[in-house]
């Protein structure tokens with residue numbers, strides 16, 4: 001099977017060198033978890049902030065990398081203001097968020113830009129022959145590829161000692177493939193809706209994940225029903241696909257099923273942490289349980305890695 005990295009290789013940087021720089025830069029990271037989905041808007045960023053916050057409140061040192069470079073949402077969901085930070089070339093400290101959480105995001109990076117910031121850099125003003133630039137100074141940005149921008153972010157961020165690095169990806173397994181070509185992932189959490197189409201896409205994701213070295217260690221099924229105030233039961237939102245069968249076939253656990261909870265949409269929009277404000281609700285309990293399962297998986301993964309080393 002051809003894999004995305006066969007196709008998505010712009011040749012802009014020596015892949016082995018990039019991987020080595022990133023590995024050195026992430027040497028203080030205990031475990032790395034990516035949140036991925038085949039289809040958009042399934043709740044990756046919502047889950048990232050709530051799982052990270054639940055673990056941070058337990059005393060874990062957690063950093064979230066918002067790898068959705070064009071439309072970052074993590075800072076806003078955590079109630080953080082976009083800030084000017086040190087230029088990437090000098091190395092970037094993650095921005096400080098609530099409960100000791102730290103965030104690396106494209107809306108927290110280069111100084112002087114008003115967010116949102118695309119992953120672009122200024123054109124080199126020289127013409128390549130050492131001549132002076134032609135006036136007026138160019139204002140058009142030169143594009144970096146996603147791969148190049150992400151590798152810069154990962155190799156320049158000064159993360160220090162971290163228990164869990166959560167990487168919140170933009171939608172699409174091509175993004176996961178790009179990430180997996182740079183970082184050794186301890187696991188990937190796949191988010192999906194219950195519809196038959198999403199469920200079929202999840203089946204493909206399991207196979208692709210294995211092929212690209214991005215092991216899917218758990219699935220979260222989101223928006224499985226609507227829990228309205230006046231209803232006695234949770235009402236289905238989608239005609240359901242056979243996620244149980246697919247998870248069984250791939251031997252991957254479904255680590256959580258979340259109903260549609262209007263207060264969850266509201267809190268993420270306002271930058272308020274659901275797992276702190278609504279800890280005792282059914283959704284709060286599912287989120288806390290997912291966080292605990294991830295914590296256990298990541299501890300197990302670190303222990304396995306330590307055993308392998310010696």
Ligand SMILES: Nc1ncnc2c1ncn2[C@@H]1O[C@H](COP(=O)(O)OP(=O)(O)OP(=O)(O)O)[C@@H](O)[C@H]1O
Nearest residue numbers: 040041042043044045046171259260261264265268
């Ligand atoms: N169970 C839920 N109940 C209510 N709202 C939810 C639920 N899950 C997610 N949302 C809301 O749905 C929207 C999409 O979620 P989110 O941005 O986390 O998805 P995503 O997978 O990160 O999207 P993208 O593909 O754009 O990155 C957000 O407004 C979020 O608050």
Ligand SMILES: [Mg+2]
Nearest residue numbers: 044045068073
């Ligand atoms: Mg997102």
